[in-house]
Amino acid sequence: MIGSLGQRGRSMRRADAIVRCALDLGLRSGEIARLSLDDIDWQAGTLVLRHTKGRREDMLPLPATTGEAIAAYLEQERPKTSNRAVFVRHIAPRDQPAGPDLVRKTIRQAFARAGLPYTRSHLLRHTMANRFESTVPSMMAPCSLRAKANKAPGAATICSHSRPDA
Template identity: 60%
Template sequence: WTHASLPRALQSREVGRVLNSFTPALRAPKRGYAIVRLALDLGLRCIEINRLQLDDIDWQNGTLTLRRTKSRRQDVLPLPVPTGKALEAYLRHERPLTSNRSVFVRSLAPHDAPVSVDAIHRVIRDAFSRAGIPHGRAHALRHTLACRLVNSGGSIKEVADVLRHRSLNTSLIYAKTDRAGLVEVALPWPGSPA
């Protein structure tokens, strides 16, 4: 029963609405946009976004290093161009001056503190709300990335690698979202024309 339900992933139009919800009227739209891009494009968990340090971004090689992950290892991920541009815009134009090495710091005093994991959850939840999406949990962005990978021909092993799952079994739920693959193995319903 652990794999009985389908993962809650966003459709492409919903992704667009979430990304477009970061308007200049918000207090920190560039920070919020960068946070959502990290979760959507790299499948980062909120705790991983919270722990990012400036030194974890290698602009020269286009990589992002995750330290102290859920699997207790260090991972080096490729930094997609849209995600890198979102981070750059936040760092150049919106990040407060601070000696704190955390990528995401508070926009209200005290500025020398990183944003909390709860604040990251709230940024994502509020973006879903502004986009009119009722299932506004941060994990839906990881599910969206995984479903996109599977539906574009990626294997379950690739999904496990991208999402940094320790066990391949954790990623098996995404096999049900591979519509093209399921059509090939589906049997006709009993009593229906083949």
């Protein structure tokens, strides 16, 4: 999937940033669509998720690769707009945020560019959770900040899933 990133073309920087949000942070398509410019703290290297499935606010570390992809999109491709959404439509109506359907379509297209069969965009969330469970425990995984302070739940619990297969 990572090999499909960095291609040239219309809306490709937005596509790269969307895929990075899903792949590196395990964000749901609705969470990606609702990201605001105000949710990113570039100085601290963090991202705040508001209105999550669990109805809470979560602060996540912003991986450098994800931050770089978002910054490239914002600086080089994002249309001029007064809308505070990170991801906005590139066609009429331009002053509107990109919705979850556009996020899913973008991820589906990334699967196709990578030559992978597409099942659903949520698969990238599970990929991130599996990578988290297989990494060295001392490494900070993006969704680990969602865990309770004195518990050590598995990735499914950390990522707000009640069932590992959800």
